């Protein structure tokens with residue numbers, strides 16, 4: 225088991241995450257509570273929008289600061305970051321923006337969140353690409369399995385860094401190294417990792433990444449980070465609106481020249497409160513320090529895994545080093561048919577987990593406590 229990792233003494237849990245006063249919330253892989261910092265950013269925006277007329281110029285400058293923050297957070301250059309509506313939109317930028325040829329192959333997993341499945345099914349139907357799905361065995365994949373599936377026609381490998389149903393973490397760095405050496409593109413859905421697992425897009429040789437803020441980033445839904453490697457900016461055809469062009473504010477000019485950086489993917493007005501809130505939560509995570517967040521989540525999930533096994537619940541999530549995440553998927557000794565009832569009973573006891581793809585799923589974040597895990601274990605039927 226991981227040793228206990230304490231929260232910094234200056235971190236005031238109930239002030240930063242008021243949710244802890246009412247709930248043992250262990251469902252960050254779904255829609256997480258927003259941090260107090262994100263809440264304050266939204267309230268400040270609302271106050272300004274209601275009272276101070278429109279401060280669009282000021283807010284859009286703040287958005288550029290968040291862009292820089294997001295770039296630093298994932299090891300990208302600022303000109304590689306666009307804001308998207310959600311994870312799916314970022315993935316759709318790739319699926320609909322690349323110039324596909326009949327017979328191109330896309331590799332994804334058979335257990336992916338629909339965001340990482342339907343765009344390739346759509347391309348198979350409409351552009352006659354070949355969509356190959358990797359099968360999961362006991363909640364795991366191997367890197368060798370990914371590499372062995374590649375053929376000379378493989379154009380794109382599309383993976384969720386962390387699989388939503390099992391919590392399995394792909395070795396993106398190894399897969400990225402391989403793909404780059406063969407000229408294969410790597411597209412990563414990072415919504416289940418960003419905010420808990422360190423990600424460096426350049427070191428990991430990721431070409432495209434998308435992640436909304438409403439899970440491990442502790443921000444609201446509807447404001448996502450989309451990364452496109454600098455060399456590929458012109459390889460993706462954007463959806464075009466008024467804002468993708470260089471003189472976007474010169475409304476009468478109609479000079480259709482796309483911006484040279486990733487802002488070329490932003491076709492219209494931003495979700496200002498969402499992006500400002502996202503920035504506030506990223507700052508909070510940096511203040512606490514991401515390595516500490518990662519170690520603490522590892523300690524909490526390790527403890528949870530251990531206590532579930534003691535209670536004869538079957539843990540599906542891999543315990544192997546580098547395959548773990550913030551997600552623990554497990555099964556009741558009475559089988560999946562009781563999972564619905566278990567989730568409802570827990571909610572009555574003010575403990576939130578969920579069920580996905582026939583498994584129970586708990587996903588604690590760094591501000592949860594070992595007592596929260598004990599509460600869950602004590603409340604689970606024996």
Ligand SMILES: Cc1ncc(COP(=O)(O)O)c(C=O)c1O
Nearest residue numbers: 310311312337339384388415436
């Ligand atoms: C792996 C994965 N991708 C994407 C999403 C959600 O995507 P979006 O931000 O487009 O709503 C989820 C949500 O559960 C997810 O688990």
